[in-house]
Amino acid sequence: MATIGNALRGATLAITRSRTAPRVVTSSATRYFSANPHVVVDKFVSSPPPTPSSANAEALRHPNDVHDRNANYSDEDSRSMAGVTASVRHNWTKEEIAELYSLPFHELMYRASTVHRMYWDPAEVQQCTLLSIKTGGCTEDCSYCSQSTRHKTFVKPTPTMKVQEVLEAAKRAKDAGSTRFCMGAAWRELGNKKNAFNHILDMVKGVNGMGMEVCCTLGMLNAEQARQLKEAGLTAYNHNLDTSPEHYPKVITTRTYEDRLETIANVRDAGISVCCGGILGLGEKDTDRVGLLHVLATLPEHPESVPINALVAVEGTPLGDADADDETESDGIADVDAFDMARMIATARIVMPRTMVRLSAGRLSFSDAEQFLMFQAGANSIFNGDKLLTTDNPAFDADTSLFQKLGFVGKPAHAGPRVAPTEVTGEVEITQALVLAFLASVLPLVAARTAAARPIKRGDRREGHCCLTAEHAGVDGTVKADAPERSAIATQAYFMVVFCDELDGME
Helix, strand or coil: CHHHHHHHHHHHHHHHCCCCCHHHHHHHHHHHHHHCHHHCCCEECCCCCCCCCCCCHHHCECCCCHHHHHHCCCCEEEEEECCEEECCCCCCCHHHHHHHHCCCHHHHHHHHHHHHHHHCCCCEEEEEEEEEEECCCECCCCCCCCCECCCCCCCCCCCCCCHHHHHHHHHHHHHCCCCEEEEEECCCECCCCHHHHHHHHHHHHHHHHCCCEEEEECCECCHHHHHHHHHHCCCEEECCCECCCCCHHHCCCCCCHHHHHHHHHHHHHCCCEEECCEEECECCCHHHHHHHHHHHHCCCCCCCEEEEEECCCCECEHHHHHHHCCCCCCCCECCCCHHHHHHHHHHHHHHCCCCEEEECCCHHHCCHHHHHHHHHHCCCEEEECCEECCEECCCHHHHHHHHHHHCCEECCCCCCCECCHHHHHCCCEEEEHHHHHHHHHHHHHHHHHCCCCCCECCCCECCCCCCCCHHHECCCCEECCCCCCECHHHHHHHHHHHHHHHHHCCC
């Protein structure tokens, strides 16, 4: 209790020097604690353990389940390193995200790269493989999609793949180094496709039995379907929001934004990890990119992974034809460069520090150096394999070469991500919410004891107020003429000191 009392005195000192309202207690206390590490009780720097040998290095991992992982840090308020502070928040405003997104590129990259190193091992990158198990024939009107029946593209509808065909493809992906296998079907929703759904459940069980993580993207799901997929062993479910709520109606009209959010909620409630991101190059503005990040960052739980895609314009789709028309102003359609991708990834990394950010469609158009820029911005997951549904992607061999060139290692299947090396070595300072919460609980007590507090003026009698220090009290109980006048907030600070003294006497 004496230690807590000392910490509260730190908060009191910060309050006494402040001219603002008493609500600044917690933020002032945090600033004071940062400047006075010897009285800090809500921050710690882990003691550097012995350097792990290669034999036990793999033991330094978080739980694989994202919910268990987050639970381990439920009492964590923030992390700080190299002048950058980050925290997992769900109350971001659009203005705050826009301010980050609009930072000078060099500053945004520095902050994002630092945040990435505070929460992740930057050398570990997850490798996922995406297979289209049902191509074409979708009734949606997504203006970017080659699989819609409403667009005349090179894609021809095919029946759902057989279970054994899918398992063979999964084995090839595993042999090539992939640890998460994702299966996509061109459907608006599962609906009443009972026979097809049973086959998919068998696929999920089979891929899971190979020791791989399993992801699906099958359109809209209801709660019961999500529950069955979870029981079959599904690791994650992808359902992208694509863009901001404001721009969305310009891209899709056959499914509402609320429909997508409802599926995401069903997946989350079933205990399945949510994979949800968007596409750049849909004719959106920067405000729409900020708007998408705002929706993702204010969900009840941040997605386990956020794929960031660059539109691959396909001839025959509305957006593809607009991009190909030299006489039409593209207005941002498919006009996405490496800096756009890096800026989006970096902002996502800062506002969702514990989320995997996946470099997804469009990667084939970027050089190795440009992809490295995106990894530096905070991307730590990729799709590999030569196809992403219907668009081209770097081959397995190309990604293996890239990983060797950049010094990356793949994340194993069914293993949590590595603990950040900066956390292991004690380079990152972690602030726990425990004492900040304690301060908040103390404030009502202080307020109750100072409800009648008013500014102290010379000549006031000491009873009922306080001049903070005994030396300013006259023999008759009045405040001495040389005593500094104190505001009501300073009077409240006095009662905090009294409260601290009382804590010192407690066990």
